Structure formats: structure tokens, C-alpha cells
Amino acid sequence: MPGQLLLVDDEPGLREAVQAYLEDSEFNVNVASNATEGWEKLQSNPPDLVITDIMMPQVDGYQFLKQMREDPRFKSLPVVFLTARGMTKDRIQGYQAGCDAYLSKPFDPDELVAIVENLLERRSSAEKGSEGTDIEDIARQLAEIRELLKQRPTIAQSETHIKIDLTPREQSVLDLVAQGLMNKEIARRLETSVRNVEKYVSRLFSKTGTNSRTELVRYALEHGLTK
Known part of the structure; x- marks a missing residue:
């Protein structure tokens, strides 16, 4: 399912690898190396879904997600946390913060693609329902x-x-x-x-x-x- 994604991660190697895999799966991927850059790209080219790391300098993933959820334009935008923090309490914190999916590193790229496809399908179905009202x-x-x-x-x-x-x-x-x-x-x-x-x-x-x-x-x- 084609879709415009925004990938935010401060690790160049992982960022490039995830971008390449997602693009091989026919997604269009815009990347940012930190949350500040991610916020700028989010506004200039709104994506269908955001994938973001949690542990980033200056503005972390939780703050980035909070900024999105406080903006009416991005309140319902699907967000996937992609992070090394995989403890149960970390996942609970992520869901309480408002993320739609939480994937711990290391992860299977196919699982990430499945999560993205599922969230985009749900978003598409919701938009169809809204148009039909x-x-x-x-x-x-x-x-x-x-x-x-x-x-x-x-x-x-x-x-x-x-x-x-x-x-x-x-x-x-x-x-x-x-x-x-x-x-x-x-x-x-x-x-x-x-x-x-x-x-x-x-x-x-x-x-x-x-x-x-x-x-x-x-x-x-x-x-x-x-x-």
C-alpha cells in the first residue's frame, strides 16, 4: 500500500537501513535526524504516518509525540515508536503518550512493514467513513x-x-x-x-x-x- 512516511532517528546507519527497506516495500520515505528537523518536515510535507525513535538529543520522542498530539493537524496522525527501550513499562509509557504502535530494537523489518500497512489501512478506512457521512x-x-x-x-x-x-x-x-x-x-x-x-x-x-x-x-x- 503506497504511503508517505516520515522517519525520525538520530542513528544514521539505522535510519538509512530502515528507509531503504521501506522504500523497497514501495513506501515514499522522508527522513529527519532529530525531532526539530522532523517537526519542520512534518509541516512542510505532511505524511500519512510517522516512525520515530524515542531516545534523541534535545527533543526526545515523547516530547515530539506530545507536540504532534497538541496540534489539531496531527492529532490523529498514526505514530510508531521505534526504540531500544523495550521493557514493558516503556511500552506502557509509549501507549499512554499516544503512540499507535511500539516496536523494540532489534526488530524484524517485515514486522515494521506489517504494522505500517495495518495503520495506513485503518486510517484509509476511517477517511472513507468520514467522506461518507x-x-x-x-x-x-x-x-x-x-x-x-x-x-x-x-x-x-x-x-x-x-x-x-x-x-x-x-x-x-x-x-x-x-x-x-x-x-x-x-x-x-x-x-x-x-x-x-x-x-x-x-x-x-x-x-x-x-x-x-x-x-x-x-x-x-x-x-x-x-x-
């Missing part, structure tokens, strides 16, 4: 978007030239939204997570001053932002 609104927006697409030749483009800088990925998401696809379908097309798609759609709303997918598509058609 507002099914009537989703159906309405889809119907409105399809109607807009039928009217495409008659929707006049604005004479006012509006320059909006979109990244290549934002443009790809906009084009797919304009095709009437929902987040889950877009994520599958772009081989990314639903969470990342939601992030890009939110950015598009912000850049265009719109509040719904229907408004976004109409705006894009009127201003020639999508083909």
Missing part, C-alpha cells in the same frame, strides 16, 4: 459540477486577466476536481493520500476565494484555469 452534500456538489461541465461552452471567460500561481500538483488536483472526481478518486489517480488531496483542495479554495467544489469549478472555467 456527508453523502447528500457530496452527491449535490457532484450533480452541480456535472451540470457546469455540460454548460462549459456557454460559460464565458472573464475579460479581467487573473494570475493565480498554481503548483503542478495543485493544477493536477484542480483538473481532476473539474472532471467531477472526489478526493478518494483523485488520490488514487495521483497515487497519494486522501489527506494530501484535501490539503491541495483547501489551498485551491484559499487561492481562488471559493468555498465549495462547485464554486471552485465555476471559477476555474470562467477564468480559464482548467481545460
